[in-house]
Amino acid sequence: MTINTLNIVDEYIRTHPGSQKLHERAMGFFAADGATHQARVFDPFRPYIARAQGTRKWDVDGNEYLDYVMGHGALILGHAHPAVVQAVQEQVAKGTHYGENHENEVAWAELIQRNMPAMEKMEFFPCGQEANMMAIRLSRLFTGRKKILRFAENFHGWGDEVVVTNTPGVSNDYVTMIPGHDLQLLEKELATREYAIVMAEGGGAHMAGQIPWDPDFIRSIPALARKYGTIFLIDEVVTGFRDAPGGWQSTIRVTPDLTSLGKIIGGGLGVGAFGGRADIMDMLKPKASPQPFARHSGTWNANPLTAAAGVAACKLYLDGKPQRRANELGAYLRKKGNQALKTKGYACRLYGRTIVHLYLGPADYEPADDSLPPTSDVAKLTSGAAQKERLCLHLLQRGIATMGGRFFVLSGMHTEEELDQAVDILISSLDAMSAEGSLT
Ligand SMILES: Cc1ncc(COP(=O)(O)O)c(C=O)c1O
Structure with missing residues (x-):
């Protein structure tokens, strides 16, 4: 998918014509802005998925997504195991x-x-x-x-x-x-x-x-x-x-x-x-x-x-293998992601375990254990919803699916390469948001 950072909404609509048509039909039925779950209400619309396998899913327009929604957290074995x-x-x-x-x-x-x-x-x-x-x-x-x-x-x-x-x-x-x-x-x-x-x-x-x-x-x-x-x-x-x-x-x-x-x-x-x-x-x-x-x-x-x-x-x-792997991958994503965020000077941080949450900052301190957030201010942890929605759009347009840009749900099937890709795309999305002025 090509990216024009100055007009991400137009680019998204241009590259998702099939999803747009389905969204227009859905608006005739589903009162919640065409969505069947609050987490799928999205401006302009979320992609309509046609198929999923392992850690990936594909929409009706053939766009591929590295999936960090994992069925709202239901899939630790990936799709269609x-x-x-x-x-x-x-x-x-x-x-x-x-x-x-x-x-x-x-x-x-x-x-x-x-x-x-x-x-x-x-x-x-x-x-x-x-x-x-x-x-x-x-x-x-x-x-x-x-x-x-x-x-x-x-x-x-x-x-x-x-x-x-x-x-x-x-x-x-x-x-x-x-x-x-x-x-x-x-x-x-x-x-x-x-x-x-x-x-x-x-x-x-x-x-x-x-x-x-x-x-x-x-x-x-x-x-x-x-x-x-x-x-x-x-x-x-x-x-x-x-x-x-x-x-x-x-x-x-x-x-x-x-x-x-x-x-x-x-x-x-x-x-x-x-x-x-x-x-x-x-x-x-x-x-x-x-x-x-x-x-x-x-x-x-x-x-x-x-x-x-x-x-x-x-x-x-039973043997705990998928869980151990997902925990290892969570630690990898936090480490790589936080390194990249610090290098670029973003106060945002990643924390969590097999669901890695994104905190949009400011970082009040660097916790010794990066599974914990860098602030003890609970209100700050849940703030920034509008910016996260915007980030979600940037991530989608670059092939990463998240729930509202808020967190990355991992499975035991993701790979380190896929996490590296997620980190690269997270950084380029934040860069694009800085350039368009949507990241404060
Ligand atoms: C902690 C927790 N409890 C309960 C529920 C409700 O589960 P369900 O959506 O299957 O009814 C959810 C849904 O996300 C949840 O996150």
Whole structure:
């Protein structure tokens, strides 16, 4: 693709005629500016993808992208991994929905439990937020309490009680949001003994830790929650089996009462799951009235197609190879990227683990461990959305796909060469933004 930095929008439109046509058709159907997910609302439009393989995807105009979206974090084996493709192809010919129990749902649960032994019992859902919603329901039944304690910026889905608060149209009277890392405040709230559940995103707020947790803060939650009779859930929808076979919790050696999973456990098909302490999960067991129990329905729970993909993928996670590789690649991208950014004098920095976040600066200090951001100002970490959107366009036009220019999602299939390419293109995109005056 040719680049005219002074007019990146015109260049993008010129080189994406097929996507533009599809976008115009989509505008007639999808009220969110033609998009089917908030992250795909984009000015002028995101590319329409026709095919994906490994670490690459191609749009309807034949433009190739090195993919750092990785299915919103769902793909650590890359696109169309042969083992997953084979499992899905075999299953589709055997039927996609039996409306009955089947062997793969059991095999899948066994694999998940082998990865994460704290999942004493579990249940499957069509998506991650539903898993969180059921975790809230069971916690309420188990404790006889209604309230939910959550941390600022932590995202657990778009439903009323799981979305980031201050979202218009949301009714979540029973949710209290407190800032992270304030132990005193946490204890003060828990001590009211009104909370059924306290929830934290694995790794930190937004995609595994745009705002990272201090692991010591999370390590102090289980004892406090136990003291005041509140259930502690770690939401590992993004980090589960991405950071390590045992999830982020295994890397910091914390065992919550409940864990929610999603994305990666489905091998690229839609899924959610949650599980943990058998005594809490037993609230799903039908009981004689008037004892309470939760009913679990859902047409697509553990459907055979997703289960087949999940089993094939989870088998490959057990030895931790894809996770180790993705972590190594994350360290490589941070090192190479931060070197290049410093050399060019950009105060921007990369940090994170297998999802590498971009911080647009200013760098307040250089952390000893570059998996951490170079500022402790949480507001700065989430700022710069408009500039990141612009960067996203520059990256797309140069063949790099990201979610809104905010982070690079890695798989175990990316290569060092592809990361070098990403760094080169990140720098040339920032250069272009400086030249056009869109980088402050
Ligand atoms: C931490 C976290 N929890 C829950 C969810 C919701 O998962 P789903 O989109 O599968 O409902 C997401 C989605 O990105 C997430 O990042």
